Amino acid sequence: MTMGWHMMLGFSPALFGCYIWEENHSYQMLRRSKACVINLPTVDLVDTVVGIGNCHGADVDKFQRFGLTPRRATKVAAPLIVECYANFECKLIDASLINRYSLFIFEVVKAHVATSPKYPTTMHYRGDGVFMISGQNVSYRRRFKRVNL
Amino acid sequence: MTMGWHMMLGFSPALFGCYIWEENHSYQMLRRSKACVINLPTVDLVDTVVGIGNCHGADVDKFQRFGLTPRRATKVAAPLIVECYANFECKLIDASLINRYSLFIFEVVKAHVATSPKYPTTMHYRGDGVFMISGQNVSYRRRFKRVNL
Numbered sequence: 001m002t003m004g005w006h007m008m009l010g011f012s013p014a015l016f017g018c019y020i021w022e023e024n025h026s027y028q029m030l031r032r033s034k035a036c037v038i039n040l041p042t043v044d045l046v047d048t049v050v051g052i053g054n055c056h057g058a059d060v061d062k063f064q065r066f067g068l069t070p071r072r073a074t075k076v077a078a079p080l081i082v083e084c085y086a087n088f089e090c091k092l093i094d095a096s097l098i099n100r101y102s103l104f105i106f107e108v109v110k111a112h113v114a115t116s117p118k119y120p121t122t123m124h125y126r127g128d129g130v131f132m133i134s135g136q137n138v139s140y141r142r143r144f145k146r147v148n149l
Numbered sequence: 150m151t152m153g154w155h156m157m158l159g160f161s162p163a164l165f166g167c168y169i170w171e172e173n174h175s176y177q178m179l180r181r182s183k184a185c186v187i188n189l190p191t192v193d194l195v196d197t198v199v200g201i202g203n204c205h206g207a208d209v210d211k212f213q214r215f216g217l218t219p220r221r222a223t224k225v226a227a228p229l230i231v232e233c234y235a236n237f238e239c240k241l242i243d244a245s246l247i248n249r250y251s252l253f254i255f256e257v258v259k260a261h262v263a264t265s266p267k268y269p270t271t272m273h274y275r276g277d278g279v280f281m282i283s284g285q286n287v288s289y290r291r292r293f294k295r296v297n298l
Contacts, residue, residue, distance in 0.1 A: 007156035009168055009250050017166065019158055050289045054297055101158050101254070119281070129290025129298055132268070134281050140199045141278025148203055149278055
């Protein structure tokens with residue numbers, strides 16, 4: 001599935017919160033398997049991202065339809081998507097907020113990240129069918145207190 | 150305060166989740182007042198954003214130090230920041246996740262958004278003192294099913 005609403009919730013352990021609508025095919029799969037892989041696509045995959053978000057996993061094998069390559073993960077049963085810049089193997093560590101907020105709390109148990117480019121060009125959903133493409137990267141590191149980095 | 154970790158959690162009501170570290174001056178203020186304004190800055194305010202994130206509200210009047218203009222909100226006691234593109238008046242509707250995840254669940258009770266430009270140039274924290282500046286906006290609206298817009 002394509003997912004747009006998510007946030008970091010801690011570094012150690014690495015926690016990640018995801019909003020997943022109950023109508024998504026992934027919703028019940030995640031409740032049952034208690035694990036997933038979160039794949040970070042770059043802008044060259046934008047057609048795939050839109051396509052995946054607009055068909056239903058109960059009707060379609062999305063790996064096959066969109067020509068994506070699965071690779072075995074190391075800590076969870078779900079596969080990585082080879083074409084993505086980064087892959088995060090996740091375990092569901094708290095299911096208590098699913099009913100109230102559709103909020104899944106995952107722990108990232110293994111991360112795979114390409115070493116180049118340092119800052120990939122990513123896409124960010126604005127709603128209404130519009131994406132913002134990531135632009136320039138600017139460091140203000142020297143103006144940060146060390147504790148805030 | 151400057152805040153980097155947050156997510157939408159619903160449209161109606163408009164829910165917004167924010168991670169706020171207990172060392173932030175705002176942490177106790179929010180627990181007490183149960184309300185806030187979330188202000189969305191544009192890239193022309195990047196020096197202010199970095200500066201605000203690297204001083205402490207117990208020591209400094211941040212409105213004064215950074216030359217920001219407060220304006221009275223309509224539904225909460227906290228002021229809006231006039232210089233920001235958008236301001237969201239929020240009420241804390243669920244404090245039960247603060248101890249476990251530092252997660253504050255707010256309802257947006259009033260939104261103020263500039264009408265122009267349609268897509269402001271925003272900054273997005275990547276960690277390590279680096280910001281991504283928002284780039285091009287691209288519509289894929291015609292490829293979305295209506296239910297997914």
